[in-house]
Amino acid sequence: MDVQMMQDGLLLPEWRGNTKNMDAQAAVLWGRVMTAVQLSGYNLVPPPGARGASKDWVRDGVRMQREDIMRAQTQWRTFLRESPAYPAEGFSGRGIVILAGGLTYMVPAWVNIHMLRRTGCTLPVEMFFPIKELPTAALEAALSEVGVVCRPLPDLQLQDFPPSNATDTETDLSGFTMKVAALILSRFQEVIFLDSDNVAIEDPEILFNSVGYKQTGALLWPDYWHSSAAPDLQLILDVPSMADNTFESGQMVFDKKRVWQGLLLAAFFNMQSNLYYELFSNFMGKGDKESFAHALRAARLHYHLLETPVGSLGISKTSCSRDQRSCWQEFAGNTMTQHDTDGKLMFLHTNLSPKWSLAVPAEFAFYNRRWQVLEPGNATFLTTLQNPLRDPEAEIYQILVNLRCADFLELYVSTLESDQRMGAQKQMPLGLKAFRSIGGWTGSFHPLNNGIDFRRAYVWGLTGPYLHFTPTSIGDHFQYIKNTWGKAKLGRLHRFWNWVKFWRRRLH
Numbered sequence: 121m122d123v124q125m126m127q128d129g130l131l132l133p134e135w136r137g138n139t140k141n142m143d144a145q146a147a148v149l150w151g152r153v154m155t156a157v158q159l160s161g162y163n164l165v166p167p168p169g170a171r172g173a174s175k176d177w178v179r180d181g182v183r184m185q186r187e188d189i190m191r192a193q194t195q196w197r198t199f200l201r202e203s204p205a206y207p208a209e210g211f212s213g214r215g216i217v218i219l220a221g222g223l224t225y226m227v228p229a230w231v232n233i234h235m236l237r238r239t240g241c242t243l244p245v246e247m248f249f250p251i252k253e254l255p256t257a258a259l260e261a262a263l264s265e266v267g268v269v270c271r272p273l274p275d276l277q278l279q280d281f282p283p284s285n286a287t288d289t290e291t292d293l294s295g296f297t298m299k300v301a302a303l304i305l306s307r308f309q310e311v312i313f314l315d316s317d318n319v320a321i322e323d324p325e326i327l328f329n330s331v332g333y334k335q336t337g338a339l340l341w342p343d344y345w346h347s348s349a350a351p352d353l354q355l356i357l358d359v360p361s362m363a364d365n366t367f368e369s370g371q372m373v374f375d376k377k378r379v380w381q382g383l384l385l386a387a388f389f390n391m392q393s394n395l396y397y398e399l400f401s402n403f404m405g406k407g408d409k410e411s412f413a414h415a416l417r418a419a420r421l422h423y424h425l426l427e428t429p430v431g432s433l434g435i436s437k438t439s440c441s442r443d444q445r446s447c448w449q450e451f452a453g454n455t456m457t458q459h460d461t462d463g464k465l466m467f468l469h470t471n472l473s474p475k476w477s478l479a480v481p482a483e484f485a486f487y488n489r490r491w492q493v494l495e496p497g498n499a500t501f502l503t504t505l506q507n508p509l510r511d512p513e514a515e516i517y518q519i520l521v522n523l524r525c526a527d528f529l530e531l532y533v534s535t536l537e538s539d540q541r542m543g544a545q546k547q548m549p550l551g552l553k554a555f556r557s558i559g560g561w562t563g564s565f566h567p568l569n570n571g572i573d574f575r576r577a578y579v580w581g582l583t584g585p586y587l588h589f590t591p592t593s594i595g596d597h598f599q600y601i602k603n604t605w606g607k608a609k610l611g612r613l614h615r616f617w618n619w620v621k622f623w624r625r626r627l628h
Contacts, residue, residue, distance in 0.1 A: 143272060145210065146305040150274040152204040153304070153384065157391055160199035165192045167398040173580055176402055179604070184352040192356045192395065196418065199388045206380040214328060215244045215308035219298055220316050221253030223533050227523065228475045229316035233266050234519045235512070236314075239323040243312070248273050248302040252537050258528035273298055274305070296408035297390040303374065304383055315370040317476070318469040321505070321512055322460065327373050330461040332424025337378030340413055341426045341458050343368040344577075345584040348402040349410070356399070357418040366401060366584070368430060369409040370469040371458060378421075385415035404582055424461075429585035431457035432495045433468060434571045451498070451589070452571030454490050465504070468512070472571065476516065478524045484517050496589035579603065 165188045169177045216236070220229035233245060245268045249255060255263065260270045276297055303313055312324050333339050343366040354362050376383060389396040389411040400410035416423050432453030440447040456469040468491070470476065481487055491513050494501045502511060523529055574590040581604040592600075 139269060139271065142307050145207075146271070147274050149204060149207065149210070150301065150305060153387060156199050156202035156204070156384075157388065159202045160195050160388075163392065163394050164195055165395050167395050169398075171398055171402045173403050178348070178350045178402070179581075184350075189352055189355050193358060195392075196356075196385060196388055200381055200385060200419070203381070203384045206377055211307060211309040211376055213244075213308055214310040214312075214325075215246060215306065216241075216312045216314060216324075217302050217306045217308070218245060218247045218314050218316055219249075219302055220247050221249045222536060224475070225316045226253075226255075226259075226529075226532070227478060227520070228470070230523050231476050231516055231519050232314060232316055232319060233263070233268055235319045235321070235515065236324075237266055238515065239320055241320070241323040241325055242267070243325055244269065244308075246271050246302075246306050246308070248298070248305075250298065251275070256528065256532050256535060259532045262526065262528050271302075271305070273301055276301065296393065296411075297387065299369065299408050300383060300387045300390055300411070303372075303376070304387060306376075309377055310375050311373070313369075313372045313374070314467075315469060315471070317471060318370045318467055319512065319516070320467055321510075322464065322466045324371070324460075324466060327460060330424075332426075332461055333373055333375075336422040336424045337375035338382070338412075338416060338421070338423035339373035339426065339461075340423050341368045341371060342366070342430050342585070343405060343409065344430055344432075344456075344574075344586040345401075345404055345582050348404075348582075349414075350399045353399040353414070357414060359417045363413060363417075363425075365425070366405065367409050367413050367425075368456060368458065368469070369407075369412060370456065370471060371467050372412060379416060379419075379423075381419040382412070382416035382421045385419050386411040389415055402582075404577070404580075426459060426461060428459040428463045429588070431465075432572070432574070432586070432589070433457050433491050433493070433501060434495075435490065435492045437571075450573075450575070451493060451495055452573065453495065454571040457494065464506070476520060478520055480517060480520050480524065484514055487513070487517050489513055498589075 167177075168182045168184060169175070171178060218229055218232060220226050229247060233247075236245070245266075247263060247268050248271045250273050254272055255270050263270060299313070303311055310328060312327065314320070314324075327333060327339060330339065345366045347362065347364050347366055349362055374383065386408070389400075390408050396411065396414075397406045400406070400414065413423060413425075432451075433455040434451060434453035436449050437452050438447055439450045454470065454472050456467075456471055457465055458467040458469065460466045470490070491501045493499070494504055497504075502508075505512075574586050575592060575596060578587065578590065578592050579596050579599040581600060
């Protein structure tokens with residue numbers, strides 16, 4: 121259809137499909153993926169333990185048993201062999217996929233799509249919802265006006281497992297599986313995936329034209345940290361080498377026809393999160409974000425990693441010593457900044473909670489800006505924008521005000537059940553209220569989080585490109601050594617002492 125519709129002064133091509141037919145086909149396809157999981161087994165291989173800030177079996181030198189490594193390798197290969205082939209007639213065209221649901225994620229998704237349209241992007245969008253958080257007819261109509269088609273996610277539970285293999289809790293798959301499920305089941309062949317809280321400030325459609333995408337069919341972005349993957353992972357995946365960086369999955373671009381097996385394997389890794397999340401990384405950033413790159417490597421497929429390092433957007437805050445005798449200004453990042461293939465700022469990923477809140481003041485003058493300082497460079501954010509007339513936070517504020525006043529949102533929230541998959545926020549927050557009092561205005565302000573303390577991340581033992589904009593002291597270096605080399609030595613000594621005690625008991 122060539123019908124055009126007007127939204128925010130932008131002409132958008134109307135995109136409509138037979139969603140019932142698409143949803144039925146998606147359910148069949150996902151059923152075949154679930155069958156492959158059942159044939160390959162679920163949670164067959166336990167990890168040696170959990171990886172936290174204080175105890176980390178990889179850092180302490182613990183390794184998986186050879187039998188477990190081979191069992192895990194056989195399992196994922198069986199899954200790929202039993203998985204459905206790429207549907208020849210199933211997908212077509214280009215588009216954007218976003219996950220939403222519940223008030224916690226519906227609000228940032230609404231911001232996301234409206235900011236996306238302000239960039240001039242006219243790509244159709246599919247927004248996937250968990251079954252218990254499907255939009256009302258009024259919300260679906262409102263989303264349709266900005267070129268969004270709403271789609272339900274299929275049942276993400278494994279069915280018909282014998283009790284000896286999995287408990288009811290274990291068969292409720294990781295929430296991170298929803299992301300790769302949406303990618304696989306989207307009607308688009310070529311997909312830009314965006315986290316609901318990821319704001320594009322430039323039209324991302326140009327990413328399809330990049331050399332890296334044309335060569336590989338997959339674009340991935342880096343995270344702040346160097347890799348902390350377990351050495352056993354390389355043996356399980358049977359790959360010649362491992363990436364030395366970590367990945368960020370708030371934005372990804374795929375040609376599903378070219379990387380189909382990689383996406384299926386990423387789904388498998390997320391379904392087997394009990395093992396793979398512990399293999400992928402330490403305590404910092406567990407989840408789906410590493411699964412895509414590792415799955416592509418294991419499937420012998422290629423991807424292009426964006427060269428510009430991830431940056432951070434946040435605030436400058438005052439920190440003081442314990443005795444309050446000395447204070448200093450310190451950067452606290454609350455938003456990841458990612459770039460296009462030419463190094464131009466494109467995405468602002470507000471990955472820390474609170475995300476976009478409806479508890480906004482009645483006037484923007486009393487709004488707490490979260491985007492003030494851009495690193496690296498210690499630059500004032502607004503001065504770095506290509507368009508000096510734009511103020512993204514002012515735009516988002518107005519989007520939030522309009523949404524807060526929309527009748528369809530409160531109706532949607534009233535339909536939500538308590539056990540939500542996409543966030544537990546059940547009630548509409550107070551907002552749009554400000555009262556004059558002695559000393560100025562008070563009322564409901566958009567909340568700020570404390571942001572990432574990058575210096576503390578270094579003290580914990582994490583390294584990565586974030587150190588280019590994070591000053592550290594001699595004391596920080598001593599703490600870093602203590603939390604890496606020192607804890608590793610203590611862990612090895614502890615294991616040696618346990619081994620000695622074991623043999624003493626055997627011999628006596």
